[in-house]
Amino acid sequence: MAANFGEPRYRANQIFKAVHQRRLRSFDEITDLPKKFREKLIEAADISRLSVESRYVSTDGTRRYLMKTADGYPVETVYIPTESRDTICFSSQSGCPLKCDFCLTAKLGLLRNLTAGEIVEQIIIVLNDVYSVGTETPHGTNLVGMGAGEPFLNFENLISALEIMSAEDGLFIVPNRVTISTAGIVPKIYEFARLENRPHLAISLSSASDTLRDKLMPINKRWNLDELMTAAKEFEGSLKRGERFTFEYVMLGGVNDSDSDAATLAKLLDDYQLSRVKINLIPHNGAEQLDYETSTPERVERFKKLLESRGISAYVRQPRGRDIYAACGQLAAMDNKSAETVTEAIGVE
Ligand code: SAH
Numbered sequence: 619m620a621a622n623f624g625e626p627r628y629r630a631n632q633i634f635k636a637v638h639q640r641r642l643r644s645f646d647e648i649t650d651l652p653k654k655f656r657e658k659l660i661e662a663a664d665i666s667r668l669s670v671e672s673r674y675v676s677t678d679g680t681r682r683y684l685m686k687t688a689d690g691y692p693v694e695t696v697y698i699p700t701e702s703r704d705t706i707c708f709s710s711q712s713g714c715p716l717k718c719d720f721c722l723t724a725k726l727g728l729l730r731n732l733t734a735g736e737i738v739e740q741i742i743i744v745l746n747d748v749y750s751v752g753t754e755t756p757h758g759t760n761l762v763g764m765g766a767g768e769p770f771l772n773f774e775n776l777i778s779a780l781e782i783m784s785a786e787d788g789l790f791i792v793p794n795r796v797t798i799s800t801a802g803i804v805p806k807i808y809e810f811a812r813l814e815n816r817p818h819l820a821i822s823l824s825s826a827s828d829t830l831r832d833k834l835m836p837i838n839k840r841w842n843l844d845e846l847m848t849a850a851k852e853f854e855g856s857l858k859r860g861e862r863f864t865f866e867y868v869m870l871g872g873v874n875d876s877d878s879d880a881a882t883l884a885k886l887l888d889d890y891q892l893s894r895v896k897i898n899l900i901p902h903n904g905a906e907q908l909d910y911e912t913s914t915p916e917r918v919e920r921f922k923k924l925l926e927s928r929g930i931s932a933y934v935r936q937p938r939g940r941d942i943y944a945a946c947g948q949l950a951a952m953d954n955k956s957a958e959t960v961t962e963a964i965g966v967e
Contacts, residue, residue, distance in 0.1 A: 623658055631787070637665060638788030640752045641742045668693060668739045672953060673747070680939030683744060684951060687712065687736060691729045692951035694766055695740040696944045697748060703758035704748070708740045709949070710776055711767025716801050718835045720868055720902060720910045721947040723766045731772040737779035741789065755789050763798040766949045770803035780817060793817040799866065804841040807849040811856040820864040820898070821850060825874050826886040834874070847890040854894050862894045868947070869901050869918050871911035880924035887930060896931040903937055903945040
């Protein structure tokens with residue numbers, strides 16, 4: 619592109635570094651470019667396609683950013699600080715086409731896929747808010763593709779975004795620090811397994827019985843548990859030394875959290891001889907529009923113990939940012955706590 623402007627080729631790299639390494643968000647700020655060239659760039663291109671609509675800070679330090687694309691679609695990103703490291707949870711789609719019964723994002727439906735640029739820009743915006751512009755990406759920062767949308771239904775853009783983010787002269791967030799979560803788009807699990815330099819994988823399971831999973835996660839009617847677990851087994855074969863992958867299990871009170879549900883889950887892992895896995899138990903985050911209740915802490919603990927007694931590693935994901943609708947399954951472009959979502963406000967069906 620630089621060449622089209624009659625500029626030397628190294629300018630392209632200079633711009634890439636300015637945007638991704640120094641995280642500058644306007645051509646004007648790239649003062650090491652000749653002024654005339656900057657003016658031409660401002661005319662011809664956009665450096666930024668997202669704007670921040672609102673930013674909410676939880677009592678636990680979690681931050682939720684409600685952003686908007688240039689054409690008006692909501693994008694949400696969450697910053698989750700912990701003592702040892704920070705995690706940024708990004709969205710792959712505006713809204714989501716999957717109809718998981720317990721998830722608030724599902725209520726939006728799919729608005730549109732995000733571009734690779736929009737995926738990357740979410741991270742840049744959050745880093746700039748948390749750290750000052752121009753500072754290096756802190757080396758502990760982890761990314762999770764667990765925001766709104768189904769990453770594997772926007773596979774190409776997701777993979778391009780990950781490639782851009784891993785560049786050493788850019789954000790330099792390498793795949794080893796990234797985890798992508800899928801609801802079970804089976805063909806893409808195989809494709810993902812074949813990638814040479816891929817992030818970690820999490821699969822949302824939430825039930826080990828087809829009848830219940832059909833209801834909770836209708837994607838199960840397209841690819842059932844047998845197809846999903848067969849793909850998971852194949853994926854296990856692609857793990858690096860010491861690497862494991864995750865099954866997420868949303869804990870729904872009285873629905874999927876009984877002792878017998880735990881036994882069914884343990885048996886499912888056994889049947890497919892999956893051993894390099896861990897289970898992340900996610901207490902359900904409620905919302906008025908959702909019919910489910912979260913399991914009691916005692917239930918969650920008992921479920922975890924039952925899995926452990928069968929030799930399975932299980933962890934409980936502590937809910938973060940529930941008070942600002944930033945927790946798992948709560949991203950529905952909520953603009954204030956009481957009422958409307960942004961899409962209602964802008965009239966998107
Ligand atoms: N579509 C992908 C990425 C979303 S990740 C996927 O389904 O994996 C979000 C995680 O939060 C998923 O494991 C999902 O099952 C879980 N989740 C959805 N709604 C939830 C809720 N209300 N409470 C807790 N977890 C929820």
